[in-house]
Amino acid sequence: MATLTNGQVDGTVHGVGVVSASTNGLVNGLNHSHSPAGCPATIPMKDHDAIKLFIGQIPRNLDEKDLRPLFEEFGKIYELTVLKDRFTGMHKGCAFLTYCARESALKAQNALHEQKTLPGMNRPIQVKPADSESRGEDRKLFVGMLNKQQSEDDVRRLFESFGSIEECTILRGPDGNSKGCAFVKYSSHAEAQAAISALHGSQTMPGASSSLVVKFADTDKERTIRRMQQMAGQMGIFNPMALQFGAYGAYAQVQQQAALMASVGQGGYLSPMAAFAAAQMQHMATINGLPGAPLTPTSGGSTPPGISAPTVTSIPSPISVNGFTGMPPPQANGQPPAEAVFTNGIHHYPAQSPTAADPLQQAYTGVQQYAAAYPAAYGQISQAFPHPPPIIPQQQREGPEGCNLFIYHLPQEFGDGELMQMFLPFGNVISSKVFVDRATNQSKCFGFVSFDNPGSAQAAIQSMNGFQIGMKRLKVQLKRPKDANRPY
């Protein structure tokens, strides 16, 4: 069986790797010399049982033509595609590779997976069947509360009696130090479940703060949520592109968070609306995609993400992430995404189904909604920045009963303008008022918003009550009628 993960197979790998092209139907791929025009047989054929491989840890400066030679050594390539971001075209650092022959894929995996590190990468190349190739049942475990000294082998030993382990990885920081957790992938769900039953909480590793954690690893959805939550924080700190790019930038940051942060990092100004955009994405994803997901950032504790305006100007810059030092705005390369039209900071996208099931899609839609409601003037961030938004607070006006909202747990830096922005998507806001401490001029973190009709107010409550911004969650409810407080 072709799975190989760590070093012990070294010795055998090269022997296997050199097996000559051979045996089963792989002649297929070789005999497609020129046929008469129009004959479909000119297309390279692959085995019906060919395996699509996922190739990871590819330097971003290598494209298909650079990679081919590396992989052709193991057989004829049917298809090799570097993954790119659909809008930015940015190389994602990974690829899909299908050989004509199944055997070639196995050989390549044996010879390459985790066996060498491409230039500029700090982790070894990954060559393994793509996710799409496996029946995606849950069989991967997250193991937490390990001792930081424990190695892959230690973890294997701990887990091997419950089934056959396909993969075992200790999570490590950039310095190579264990983060005290690991992934263990079994060949079946049942094995994984057995390991959970037997091991979760069963013991406490020396030096660990609590007992061993063994649970199914996050699904992709959960990971997306997790990232967006992290991003909500980061966008609060680094800011402006979220505005400059509008929905596009927000999307790109989900996809290319680190890279974009590098280009965004210079700003250092906190825009409450950037935080809001991020938070809205997170919210949409949460309410639509994964009701059971924890809402609070899992980093927890004393360092709330984002929403910390007074400190942000000290962010060091320029910032480089993975050697990436900047990225032009999408408009700048002469190739704006075909799907997006930029007009005064408002971004129009093709209609998308509001019922899309993908949480990211949902989040994206949410941001579009936000972006669409966002005044063009404020989108001109270069002028607005770094000053507060040029929203002129209007005279305090109450709407009819049922139209006035009380909002609590506002971010400290939200003013009347941000409050209004936040509720514009739900209707005609006739007034917005954040209460301010007279002595300090600081927001008291609550305020009122009035709409001109009760439907808008209800829609706003529906969407915004419980809405998470940073560590806080908004409380949005109907304002009590003036006389409601009176005993009689």
Added chain:
DNA sequence: TCTCATT
């Protein structure tokens, strides 16, 4: 304490 990315 949830990787490094999965068309």
